[in-house]
Amino acid sequence: MNTNMIKWFSQSWMVVVYIFLYMPIVTLVIFSFNDSQLVTVWSHASMRWYAALMNDSDLIAAVALSLKIAFFSALISVFFGVFTAFCLNRYKRFSGRTLLSSMATTPLVMPDVIVGLSLLLMLVSMQHWLGYPERGLFTILLGHALLGTAYATVVVTSRLREMDGKLDEAAMDLGCQPFQVFRLVTLPLLLPALVSAFLLTFTLSFDDVVLSSFLSGPGYSTMPMVIFSRARLGLNPTINAVATVTIVVVTFAVIASSFYTSHQERKRRREVAQAYSDTNK
Numbered sequence: 301m302n303t304n305m306i307k308w309f310s311q312s313w314m315v316v317v318y319i320f321l322y323m324p325i326v327t328l329v330i331f332s333f334n335d336s337q338l339v340t341v342w343s344h345a346s347m348r349w350y351a352a353l354m355n356d357s358d359l360i361a362a363v364a365l366s367l368k369i370a371f372f373s374a375l376i377s378v379f380f381g382v383f384t385a386f387c388l389n390r391y392k393r394f395s396g397r398t399l400l401s402s403m404a405t406t407p408l409v410m411p412d413v414i415v416g417l418s419l420l421l422m423l424v425s426m427q428h429w430l431g432y433p434e435r436g437l438f439t440i441l442l443g444h445a446l447l448g449t450a451y452a453t454v455v456v457t458s459r460l461r462e463m464d465g466k467l468d469e470a471a472m473d474l475g476c477q478p479f480q481v482f483r484l485v486t487l488p489l490l491l492p493a494l495v496s497a498f499l500l501t502f503t504l505s506f507d508d509v510v511l512s513s514f515l516s517g518p519g520y521s522t523m524p525m526v527i528f529s530r531a532r533l534g535l536n537p538t539i540n541a542v543a544t545v546t547i548v549v550v551t552f553a554v555i556a557s558s559f560y561t562s563h564q565e566r567k568r569r570r571e572v573a574q575a576y577s578d579t580n581k
Contacts, residue, residue: 325547332540339537349541356538359526363542366523369437370505373444377501378494380445381452386486388453389460407450416514419443423515435517443511448501455500459493489568492561499557503550 331339335346353359384404388397407415423439426432433439463486476484509524516525527539 328540329544329547332537332544334537334540337537339540349537352538353541353545358521359523359538359542362521362523362526365437365520366506369441369444369522370502373441373448373505374498374502376441376445377448377452378456378497380449381456381497381501382490382494384449384453385456385460386482389457404450404453407447408454412447412508412510415447416443416511419446419511420514435515436520439515439517440512440520440522443515444501444505444508447508447511448504451504452497452501455497456490456493459490463489492564495557495561499553 331342332349333345333347334342335348336343384400387394388401388404391397419439419442423433423435427434507524508522509528512522512525516522521529523542527542530536530539
C-alpha cells in the first residue's frame with residue numbers, strides 16, 4: 301500500500317468518524333426549527349419551539365438550577381483539585397499519600413450508580429442522626445463536586461508534571477515564601493489547566509443524570525432530569541430547542557477557551573525565551 305493510499309484511507313476514516321459523532325447533533329439542531337409536533341417528521345421551518353421554550357417555566361427553572369449547580373460545583377472541584385494535585389505532585393513522601401492518591405482517582409473508575417447510592421445512604425444516615433441535610437440543591441452540589449474533583453485533579457496533575465520544578469526553587473532563592481511561590485509562579489502557569497478543568501467539570505455537572513436523580517429532592521429537578529422524564533413519555537420538540545441552545549453556548553465556550561489557552565501558552569513561551577535571552581546576555 302503506497303503513501304497516497306494510506307493518506308486517502310486515513311482521511312476517509314476520519315470523515316466517517318466525524319459524521320458518526322456529529323450527524324446526530326446536526327440532525328437535532330435542524331429539527332429544532334421544525335414546525336411539526338412530531339420530532340422526526342419535517343413539515344416546514346419555524347421558530348415555534350423556541351417561542352414555546354420561553355414559556356416553559358419548568359424547563360427554564362431546571363436549566364437555571366443546572367447552571368447554578370454546575371458553576372459552583374466546578375469552582376469547588378477546581379479548588380480542591382488544585383491542592384490535591386499540588387500535594388501529590390510536589391510532595392512525594394508524606395503519611396497518607398497513597399490513600400489520598402487512590403481516593404482522588406476512585407470516582408473516575410467507580411460507576412455513577414454506586415457513587416450515587418453510597419452518597420444517598422450517607423445522607424440518609426446523616427439526616428436521621430442530625431436532621432441535616434435535606435436532599436436538594438446542596439446534596440446535588442456535593443455529589444457533583446465529589447466527582448468533579450477527581451477529574452480536576454487529573455487535569456491539573458498532568459499540567460504540574462510538565463512544569464519545571466526549578467522555577468519554584470528559583471523563586472524561593474529570591475526570597476519568596478511558599479505561598480508566594482504558589483500565588484506568583486505556580487498558579488499563573490496553571491491557569492490554562494484551571495480553565496480546562498473548570499469547563500470539563502462544569503460540563504460533567506451540567507449533563508449529569510444519575511447522581512442528580514439519587515441526590516435530588518422535591519422541587520429540585522435539573523435540566524437532564526426534566527429531559528429524561530419527558531423523553532420517557534414521548535419526545536417534545538421543545539427539547540430540541542433547549543438542546544440546540546446548549547450546544548451553541550458550549551461550542552462558543554470551548555472555542556473561547558481554546559483561543560485563550562493557546563494565547564496563554566504562546567505568551568508563556570515568549571516569556572521563557574525572553575528570560576533565557578536576558579540570562580545569556
